[in-house]
Amino acid sequence: MxxxxxxxxxxPFSLSPDTGLFVNLPGHQRCFELMVHVLESGEGFLKVVGDVGTGKTILCRKLLRYLAENTENDYCSVYVPNPMLSPVGLYRAVGQELGLDLDQVQDDDALLSHITDRILALAESDKSVVIVVDEAQSLPEETLEALRLITNLETEQRKLVQIILFGQTELDTLLNQDRFRQVRQRITFAHYLKPLxxxxxxxxxxxxxxxxxxxxxxxxxxxxxxxxxxxxxxxxxxxxxxxxxxxxxxxxxxxxxxxxxxxxxxxxxxxxxxxxxxxxxxxxxxxxxxxxxxxxxxxx
Known part of the structure; x- marks a missing residue:
């Protein structure tokens, strides 16, 4: 070679999302700073939208690295790289990332109840749960609704779960459906990645x-x-x-x-x-x- x-x-130009090669271009840096601001302020939803190849995945990996290294805020991150999951599949994926053993739990409501208990326990230890979904435009409609139910947890002071969606422009088409108006209302910030x-x-x-x-x-x-x-x-x-x-x-x-x-x-x-x-x-x-x-x- x-x-x-x-x-x-x-x-220098591998297609793998190596965060060591992340370039602080104005648009990408603004996006990363926005994500950090949303997390630190305790906001609920954030979406990052861009066409294929505009840098969503490397930003996603940089965010996950930030969450893992930022021990001061004690973030508990949940990474969903494959959103083509059923609601049950999503609950199991989230539960597994949160350290739960859900092998014997089959009912949707029971799965959500276990996850809720775990999130509440983490909140009592001052740990914030951040769910990061890559390729979010591929979320099945029922799974997106299941994701919204997880975000219902909150106290009078703050949200207990924050969600960041990375997706192609089709994500806006999905969210613009009338049935997801509650999700849209919870998206407090959005960033659109542009070509260089x-x-x-x-x-x-x-x-x-x-x-x-x-x-x-x-x-x-x-x-x-x-x-x-x-x-x-x-x-x-x-x-x-x-x-x-x-x-x-x-x-x-x-x-x-x-x-x-x-x-x-x-x-x-x-x-x-x-x-x-x-x-x-x-x-x-x-x-x-x-x-x-x-x-x-x-x-x-």
């Missing part, structure tokens, strides 16, 4: 490169960044995809600078289908030819 060639200590502008895309690239150990002249030329932003529309996930492939193309040519030509090659690799519907593996073909040529040269 190209890590040694460029002097990286890790892949060109300057933010440059900051995104530079930060992830430096965090991956790079210390040298700019790798991506100004024209390459412009082209990368145009092809990706500023969506971080797509920036990761094309930046990774462009670095691979530059490495195949033994170039320490990513040019618009490398971006073009990466874009073709991602978007040009064969007649059978499969993508043309331009970068793999190019890399194979370069490496094969290098091996043949050494054998001469």
């Amino acid at each position: 190209y890590t040694d060639f460029f002097g990286f200590n890790q892949l 502008n060109e300057d933010e895309a440059r900051q995104y690239l530079d930060y992830r490169l430096s965090r991956s150990g790079y210390n040298g002249q700019p790798i991506f030329s100004t024209k390459a960044i412009k082209q990368l932003h145009r092809y990706t529309n500023g969506v971080p996930r797509m920036i990761n995809v094309l930046a990774h492939k462009a670095l691979l193309a530059a490495f195949a040519e033994q170039s320490y600078v990513v040019t618009p030509g490398h971006i073009q090659l990466a874009y073709k690799d991602s978007n040009e289908p064969l007649p059978g519907g499969r993508s043309v593996p331009w970068l793999l073909v190019l890399s194979g030819l370069i490496l094969a040529g290098a091996v043949a040269w050494r054998l001469l």
Whole structure:
């Protein structure tokens, strides 16, 4: 791979939500600060909405890390990564995260009663329960209603359960149904993630490169960044995809600078289908030819 060639200590544009590579872009930083404010103020619901690839998952992971490390406020976090659950499945998932053994409990009301008792016990110990739901647009309607019932717990001073929903724009469509007006009324704050502008895309690239150990002249030329932003529309996930492939193309040519030509090659690799519907593996073909040529040269 190209890590040694460029002097990286890790892949800078991996698609995994590595919080160590979180970039404090204005929109993402405002979102994180809003989430912390909601938690500290004891508000009930917060939703974070954005199109595919705009950074919801890494924000979700950063929030979970914050909850785990913030021992002063004693948060008890419940993470629901797969919202495609029945109400019973949701109750079991929440109960398990709260340390309950619910294997012998089958009735919905009994499950909710056990969870309620556990939340009340945690409240007496000054622990706040925070339920974080990723991909919340996929919540079945009955499960969303079950989630609302959990939030009914409150004292005269504060909510005992806080919920943060991360979802695509379809989440708004789901919540706009008349049957969920009570849920909408409880959503005290909302944040909408937007794609990056060109300057933010440059900051995104530079930060992830430096965090991956790079210390040298700019790798991506100004024209390459412009082209990368145009092809990706500023969506971080797509920036990761094309930046990774462009670095691979530059490495195949033994170039320490990513040019618009490398971006073009990466874009073709991602978007040009064969007649059978499969993508043309331009970068793999190019890399194979370069490496094969290098091996043949050494054998001469």
